[in-house]
Amino acid sequence: MNDQPQPEGLEPNIRNAVRAVIVREQAVLMQKKWAEHRGTWYTLPGGGQDANESLTQTLTRECEEEIGAVVEIGHLLAIADFYKQRDTSYPSVRHLVEFLFGCTLPVDYQPVSGHHPDKHQIDVVWVPFADMDKHEIFPKGIAPHLPGLTQLKTPTYLGVID
Numbered sequence: 001m002n003d004q005p006q007p008e009g010l011e012p013n014i015r016n017a018v019r020a021v022i023v024r025e026q027a028v029l030m031q032k033k034w035a036e037h038r039g040t041w042y043t044l045p046g047g048g049q050d051a052n053e054s055l056t057q058t059l060t061r062e063c064e065e066e067i068g069a070v071v072e073i074g075h076l077l078a079i080a081d082f083y084k085q086r087d088t089s090y091p092s093v094r095h096l097v098e099f100l101f102g103c104t105l106p107v108d109y110q111p112v113s114g115h116h117p118d119k120h121q122i123d124v125v126w127v128p129f130a131d132m133d134k135h136e137i138f139p140k141g142i143a144p145h146l147p148g149l150t151q152l153k154t155p156t157y158l159g160v161i162d
Contacts, residue, residue, distance in 0.1 A: 007083045007093040017082075017096045018059040019046035020071055020103040023150050027126040029111065030137075031066055035120045041136040042127060044100070047118070055099055063103070067124050068114035074102035077149045080158035082139050098142075098161070102150050 021044060022029040030042040047062040049055060056073050063071045078100045086092045111124040127135055129147040137143035141161030 009090070009092040010083070011086075011092055011094050014095045014097060016049040016055065016058075017047060017098050018049065018055050018062065019044040019098060019100045020059055020063055020067075020073075021077055021100050021146070021149050022071065022103045022105055024105075024126065026130065027128040028146050029067065029105070030125060030127045031118060031121050032123040032125050033118065033120040033138075034122045039136070041138045042125075043118075043138050044142070045124075048096070056101075059101060059103070063114075065114045065116035066118055066121065068112045069105050069109050071103040071105055074104065076100070076155045077102050077152055078145065078156045078158050080142070081160045082141075083160070083162075084139075100142075100149060 020029070029045065031045055032040065032042055034040050045063050045066045046059055047066075049058040050061075053061070059073055060070065063069060076099060080098045080100070082096045082098050084094050084096055086094055111126060113121060113124055127137075132143050132146065137146075139161050142158075145158055
C-alpha cells in the first residue's frame with residue numbers, strides 16, 4: 001500500500017536517472033544553470049538512462065557531455081525517488097528513481113562544460129558544502145544529504161526528495 005499521494009499529471013512510466021557525486025576539498029561539483037523564468041540553480045552532473053544502457057554507461061556518457069570529463073565511477077551511495085515537474089505544453093510530472101554514485105576526476109580537472117551541456121547549463125562549478133544554503137540546489141531535497149553521502153558505507157535509500 002502506498003501512503004505517498006500521487007502527483008497530478010503523473011506520467012505512467014518511471015525513468016532511472018544517475019548522478020555523479022564528486023567531492024574535493026569540502027566542495028561538490030555541480031552544473032550551474034540559468035533560465036529567465038527561474039534564475040540560477042545548481043544540479044549534480046548526470047541524467048536519464050537511455051534504452052540499452054547500464055547505469056554506469058549512462059553516467060559515463062552524461063559526465064562526458066556535461067562536465068567534459070571521464071569520471072571514475074565508485075560505489076553506489078544512495079537511491080531516491082523524485083517527482084519532477086516537466087516543462088511541457090501540458091502539465092505533467094515524471095517519476096525518476098535517482099541513483100547517486102561516488103565519482104572521482106583526474107587531479108588536474110578544471111570545471112568546464114562538456115561538448116553537449118544540458119539545456120540551461122551555463123557553467124560547471126565547485127560548490128562548497130559550507131555555502132550550500134546560499135545556492136538553489138535542485139532537487140532541493142538532495143542538498144542536506146550531500147555533505148555526508150561520500151561517508152556512507154552502504155547504499156542508503158533517501159526516500160522521496162523534492
